[in-house]
Amino acid sequence: MIEICEVGPRDGLQNEKKPISTDQKVEMITRLIDAGIKKIEAVSFVNPKVVPQMADAEEVMKRVPRVDGVKYAGLILNYSGMERAMKTDVDIFHIVTTTSDAFNLKNARKTVDQNVAEHITVIQEAVAAKKPVTGVLGTAFGCPYSGEVPVDRVLEISEAFVKAGASEIVLADTTGLANPVQVAEVVNRFQRHYGDDIKLGLHFHNTRGLGLANVLAGYQAGIRRFDSSIAGLGGCPFAPKAVGNVCTEDMVNMFAGMGVETGTDLQKLVETALWMEEQMEKRLDGMVMKV
């Protein structure tokens, strides 16, 4: 059984120029739940001046349907983001740093060490408030500005998050630089280090067409938790030409062909992807919805 964390409402939309209303976001999320999605990164508590598309995070969290078994995650980049999240009923805190100074200075205006130091407090306060914390480590498979990011460094940052109280780690390939051999190596390294103590997830972008090949490599290495985005929506404001996340319905179609259960309804996901294209008023990247 694969656990999908649908990141379309957050990673998918954050970089889109066309404003998407709170109504549209709530309908998007409702449709995703109806298609069987159980975990949704619904909002981001970032500076609305920098990412205006995410400015209505509180309003979205007030209006999303509460359904048994469905959990909402919110992205947190710093202490003030955590303070905002605490006032909502977001279920899971996705606390993010990238792992490369060159990237993090653009993304969060801090070095990685500065970001991690702040996040240790953020995580401790979240855990004290009984909020489960996922540490999301961006550029974990390479940085578009500085190149290779050593696995030792990624693991060191992960360790800081885990010691502070994170119960899950997601390794994110922010700009689509990962390849299947590297995915297997990094995952094996993390598994040797953590065993079953920490749940590990993967987050890929399809920038170089390798999204599903990397998901496959992660699955073969034992990972069962993947981020993806409906219709392949996505991109990052600080990652030039980064295209979308791995497409949810394309990933579900792959796993269905492989006989691996995802708990979702492919037909309803495709309908949601087509609905999403109407909302965005442009052609999106998903492939299965075009067939």
Next chain:
Amino acid sequence: MIEICEVGPRDGLQNEKKPISTDQKVEMITRLIDAGIKKIEAVSFVNPKVVPQMADAEEVMKRVPRVDGVKYAGLILNYSGMERAMKTDVDIFHIVTTTSDAFNLKNARKTVDQNVAEHITVIQEAVAAKKPVTGVLGTAFGCPYSGEVPVDRVLEISEAFVKAGASEIVLADTTGLANPVQVAEVVNRFQRHYGDDIKLGLHFHNTRGLGLANVLAGYQAGIRRFDSSIAGLGGCPFAPKAVGNVCTEDMVNMFAGMGVETGTDLQKLVETALWMEEQMEKRLDGMVMKV
């Protein structure tokens, strides 16, 4: 070491509405060779009324550069195609049938058995003329009209080709229906049957975004020969909405990341893909060239 068979000049162009001149095809092929490609499916000896884009096959073969170590293949669908090929200096005969009656009746106006019966003569005459023959088996991973194609049936057709003299078999996923688990199963079945006697290649389309994941699965199963198309050009006139072949430069980028040699120059392939977009006057599917 991966052997790439570049099918852009044939599978890539055959379905394009915009006429591509012989000059353009020869330049395309010359650029591909300059980028390190050693095997090119350059032409198709099919009815020019049905596939006008391939009408200049003889002229293309007269004008392509002859370079040490570079081999040209031509696609042959029937006896008269073989007669045309015999009069050119094409190096390898790619003799094609699909493996599903429903598809083959549209593609070649014959049942598979009728096609195979004709191809036995075609192969025997080609082999008698010292031409190496590759049997290309379309819809080997499923048919868009009739669904599943049993592996036993694909193997039976393969056996008829091999007994007639084919030295290589390519399993083609004409409409992008394959998945990685199926690829491993089918490849394992063929390998158990043939051992090292027959060289096996794979040909994938990216219709559902699974092209590179399927290449990865084939590679993991031991395959080292893959078809691909520069810039992801491609499609099939009888396969509705079938998008392009696996993209050559995206596949090369994946293998490069994995530390697997392809003997090609990624930068020159990307330049060729960008040049190809100019010729086609539209955006093509390749991903790496957009980064």
